[in-house]
Amino acid sequence: MPKAQIQAMINEGVTAALAARDATRNDDDSHTLGTGVRRPVQVAREYTYPDFQKRQPLNFKGTEGVVGLTQWFEKMESVYSISNCTVACQVKFATCTLQGNALTWWNSHVKTTTPEAAHAMPWRILKKMMTNKYCPRGEIKKLEFEMWNLKVKGNDVVTYSQRFQELALMCDRMFPEEIDQVEKYVGGLPDTIHGSVMATKPKTMQDAIEFATKQMDKKINTWAERQADNKRKSDDTARNNKNQQPNKR
Structure with missing residues (x-):
């Protein structure tokens, strides 16, 4: 094999090795502060009830009727959406806003099962239960x-x-x-x-x-x-007709 070809192969191998090393270094540097000290990896913070409360969810007492319950549903789903509330927290946090008769009803339901099982139910199931409770069939x-x-x-x-x-x-x-x-x-x-x-x-x-x-x-x-255009044309016509009339002494 010619000496020049051998040298070219060596150069190509060295270039590939250097590129691989640089890629690894860049990946490592993404977690450093530029001084060789590794940057701490940011862990996603757990969604908490104070986070939920910051969005000002509505309270529900059970006496607001169909309209009040509808507004409560709407507000709760809006809070879920804009605050990225996890599915696991939806029912748990939503039921913390219940008061009066509604809170008594919910506590009675929890007693028939366990808090863990009650809070694990999907949001759509809670909506269905509350609709059946607070929206009579006739309504x-x-x-x-x-x-x-x-x-x-x-x-x-x-x-x-x-x-x-x-x-x-x-x-x-x-x-x-x-x-x-x-x-x-x-x-x-x-x-x-x-x-x-x-x-x-x-x-x-x-x-x-x-x-x-x-x-x-x-x-x-x-x-x-169109109405404005018609009015303008009508005004122009009336003005022209007035101007064309002979002056009378």
Whole structure:
């Protein structure tokens, strides 16, 4: 083998070895402070009840009715979302906000099992239990009837969307999947935007609400601009007609 080729192979091997060493050093340096001292690895802090309380969750006494319970559900799920509350802590921390009759009810349930088992239940199960307890069947029937007949009044998509979401929380058995909820929501939109929203084929409620709101805003703005344009033309015509009339002594 020629001497030059042998030297090239040696150089290539040395280069590869140096690159490997540098990569290892860089990886090690990512955990150091630049002085050869290893930087302490940051351990994720455990989510605590004070962390939960900082988000100001609502209290629930059991006397607030369907609306109060719905608002409690909404606020609790909002706290879970923005605070990254772990699934294991959801029921445990949520039930700490119960007061009065609701607290008595929960303590009675805990006595039938164990605190560990009660706190280990999924959030959706607690929601179902509380709905059965604090929303009589007759009230739920009224809400379901309202849901089936809910439609946008005039152009007020915002109020429609808000009420739809409130009812959906309490009438969850009507919608096995979110896509069923989306279809019902779109069905209640006015003809002026129904086709446009349908054409986008929204898969989530968030998508459907955002697009419906944008479409209605666009329709309202277009209508307002047309009205303003018509008024301007009418004023111009009246002014021209006045200017063309002969002066009378």
